[in-house]
Amino acid sequence: MNLSRTARATLWAALAGGLAVIYVPLLVVLLNSFNADRTFGWPPTGFTLRWWAAAWNSTGVRDALWTSVQAGLGATAIALVLGTMVAFAVQRYSFFGRDAVSLLIILPIALPGIVTGIALNNAFRTVLEPFGVGLGMFTVVVGHATFCVVTVYNNVLARLRRLGASVEEASADLGADAFTTFRLVTFPMMRSALLAGGLLAFALSFDEIIVTTFTAGAGVKTLPLWIFENLFRPNQAPVVNVVAAALIVLSVVPIYLAQRLSGGGASAR
């Protein structure tokens, strides 16, 4: 394409501006977690690992981290099982309402978290409470799973579309029964898609706060909930900053890996 010099400069400026708006604040958070100045004066007066040590030694932070990991693993496990099964059903069989199912799976990611949160909160309290199951870790996991399923579903569906059914037919043709075909052909070719979907699901769950607020009972505190609670306590500010920085890293790594896995088709083609 032939762009005039000014048009090109404008585009570059827009791109740089857009990226700056997104990433400069994140960078500031990261840098401030090493800032020796307690009030985050700018520019930083010195480098320190004090806040990281403090965060590491805070039982509140540790408990919250562990809670988040548990919730993330639980939601990811549910998402892997359900997302894979629905993707297979939608791709391999035609049945009444197939398009509707596809839409319903994708919808939760578009619904405002506050709507999902209120709806789940109501549902859990009317359905589960009579059975003596209160809001807690279980309800958080289920709540997160509602929007985590879609990442697995999308990854698996895309992979199934690309593979087609002919390699599975080839396997049956060469003498393998359905189980052997799944073990030796379908699953190995599915593996990186499952990993990518699972990593994304975990990342989504890990930094979720709105649905969590409505589905976590009094006893459950995930990392984002902990941050929110301590955000306005001045003496906690440096530790909050460290936790935020850690969250950034922990969310970026899975997403980066997932991108590599689902984009890097070399191994799967």
Next chain:
Amino acid sequence: MSDPAVRLCGLRKSFGGVHAVTGVDLDIADGEFFAMLGPSGSGKTTVLRMIAGFEAPTSGTVELGGADVTRLAPFERDVNTVFQDYALFPHMDVLGNVEYGLRVKRVPRAERRGRALAALASVRLEGYERRRPGQLSGGQRQRVALARALVNRPRVLLLDEPLGALDLKLREEMQVELKSIQREVGITFLFVTHDQEEALTMSDRVAVFNEGRIEQVGTPAEVYERPATAFVASFVGTSNLISGEAAQAVLGKEGTFSVRPEKLRVAALGDPVDGAEHSATGTVSEVVYAGPATRFVVELDAGGRLIALQQNLQVSSMDVTGLRGTRVRLVWQRRHEFAIVP
């Protein structure tokens, strides 16, 4: 006589309202190189898939070596398929692909390694064992697919347009090679193609498919020289039909008749015609010089048109192209004209 390798009885298949196969009866002998020839959409692949077990017939039966296998799953049938898109396993190397069938049948490791290497040697792919399918050319993938199927020594090998994705030169090479591999291993080959030349040059017998049924079964010479129907006459080679009033005037009989273009001689109007020959006069409307031969399109005075193919034994392009518009007599042996079903 032993049971045929494949026997199809009253085979039909419909997909909803689409009647893909509408009644196929066929016996294929052990060790035959058999071609299913027909235009795209005529049901060849569907028949092959019913033999392999990927589709259940709407009605009819499939027998392999005398045993009814209609209800058996693909992995219970003693046939292997070379798929049109090869369907190699992308996550395994060439050796893994070729060993796969033996591996799932629990053949001991040493034996399966030996057989896989031998199969790769027979398709001239030594040294490629550790490559992934993604690192091979189209022709090499085709050979891997062939080796992967042959290594199992099936009763019948099914090939669905296996050369369709290759360029012309490679395709001609592989035609010769497939034929010699088949002779070597002695396995029945059932080969699907829409290319009439491929079917004629490679196979022992050909079944010509049209709209889900077989129009004619025979040796390549039979199908080419004595087409049974107008469809076969036009699909296998060039259609050259004399029918209706022209048949009355030229041949003195009712019906539709076919004469192959190379059986016609382009003669001068006054040339003598002997008792064993028929002839028709007409005007040359088109002359196509094609190197070794020239194609004449002649509009018959009695109606209709015939195409005559003449070897360029003495002439060159300079001589023939000036013949457009001249009046000629087409002469042929009576034994080369055949009545066909219109």
